[in-house]
Amino acid sequence: MNLHEFLLSPDESARREGPHNKIVMSSRVRLARNIKGAAFPGWAKKADRIKTLDIVRPAVESLPQMADHFSETMDNLTLLDKNILVERHLISREHAAKNAGSGLVFNREETLCVMINEEDHLRMQALRPGLQLKQAWQAIDQVDSKLEKKLEYAFSPDIGYLTACPTNLGTGIRVSAMLHLPGLVLAEQINQIIQAVNKLGLAVRGLYGEGTEALGNVFQVSNQMTLGEAETDIVERLSKVLSQIIEHEENARGTLLEKKPKTVYNHIGRAYGILANAHSISSKETMNLLSLMRLGVDLGLFPDLDRAPVDELFVVTQPNHLQKRYSDKLTAEERDLLRADMLRERLRTVSRPKPKPTPPSSGAEKS
Numbered sequence: 314m315n316l317h318e319f320l321l322s323p324d325e326s327a328r329r330e331g332p333h334n335k336i337v338m339s340s341r342v343r344l345a346r347n348i349k350g351a352a353f354p355g356w357a358k359k360a361d362r363i364k365t366l367d368i369v370r371p372a373v374e375s376l377p378q379m380a381d382h383f384s385e386t387m388d389n390l391t392l393l394d395k396n397i398l399v400e401r402h403l404i405s406r407e408h409a410a411k412n413a414g415s416g417l418v419f420n421r422e423e424t425l426c427v428m429i430n431e432e433d434h435l436r437m438q439a440l441r442p443g444l445q446l447k448q449a450w451q452a453i454d455q456v457d458s459k460l461e462k463k464l465e466y467a468f469s470p471d472i473g474y475l476t477a478c479p480t481n482l483g484t485g486i487r488v489s490a491m492l493h494l495p496g497l498v499l500a501e502q503i504n505q506i507i508q509a510v511n512k513l514g515l516a517v518r519g520l521y522g523e524g525t526e527a528l529g530n531v532f533q534v535s536n537q538m539t540l541g542e543a544e545t546d547i548v549e550r551l552s553k554v555l556s557q558i559i560e561h562e563e564n565a566r567g568t569l570l571e572k573k574p575k576t577v578y579n580h581i582g583r584a585y586g587i588l589a590n591a592h593s594i595s596s597k598e599t600m601n602l603l604s605l606m607r608l609g610v611d612l613g614l615f616p617d618l619d620r621a622p623v624d625e626l627f628v629v630t631q632p633n634h635l636q637k638r639y640s641d642k643l644t645a646e647e648r649d650l651l652r653a654d655m656l657r658e659r660l661r662t663v664s665r666p667k668p669k670p671t672p673p674s675s676g677a678e679k680s
Contacts, residue, residue, distance in 0.1 A: 314384075328621045336559050337444040345476045347475055354477070405431060444552075486544050490535075495530040581606065599656070617663070
């Protein structure tokens, strides 16, 4: 089966709605599991990884939730295919580096994805648009329960599920949400929010997880430890923290509009101007400017534009999606030119942002 015929179109993916999706772009719950008696993937020989893959893959494919699925071994996917899956957040960068003895299975809706022989034998995840951590947890819990009847997991009565990394011991759960926080960044409050979240035992990472940059003002917030706390408690705790972050972001946006409207309009207007007129633009600059344009949509400065086309551009302007669209062999400079061409064409009919009238009594902004 062809991967690109199976994947949702970027437009279809961008139009999925969820609660609080102005700020929470997606929710994810991932479980790490291993097969009893089999060496962890990082230690296993190639023949052993292939043997484990041959046991796990059919069990995952047979799940009712995977009735319509894409399934493939990593050595049968091109590097471009793998990187596109990373840009879609369906697999990790670590899994994209895998070859023989590793695989993946995901469903038609792209709401369930199982990586086989990544760091653990199974890294299964449920994804949902917006703030839907509880729904994602329920979905992956059902998958886990059905798989546990088909596969014998490595489990200790004392410490729970055994995992390759000690930080995943116990429940093996990683609960996370991807947040768009331009208000906190513009208000220069993001660092104190990150510090506060870290003190609560949660991690804040960039767009593609650990060790990556927060491109486009997008941050991932997740739990760090999985031992000694029930799955439902972890989900509940993170949900409460996310609700507080949402409130802080909404307040930051409101305060900026009230006290520094011209600063906000300047950022958004410049972002639109560059995106709509540039003839060469990098992926990093594009994502950061699209973030500001997305903020402009949320603030009602683009009356004729909804958020979905901007979210689609977040995906299709990334390097590997551009490579796939135009050619399998593009230099970085060629990608920058084609990216700019695409942006100018897509934004050709989008009118420039229309600032809301500033009340006369508000006075001039202080510099």
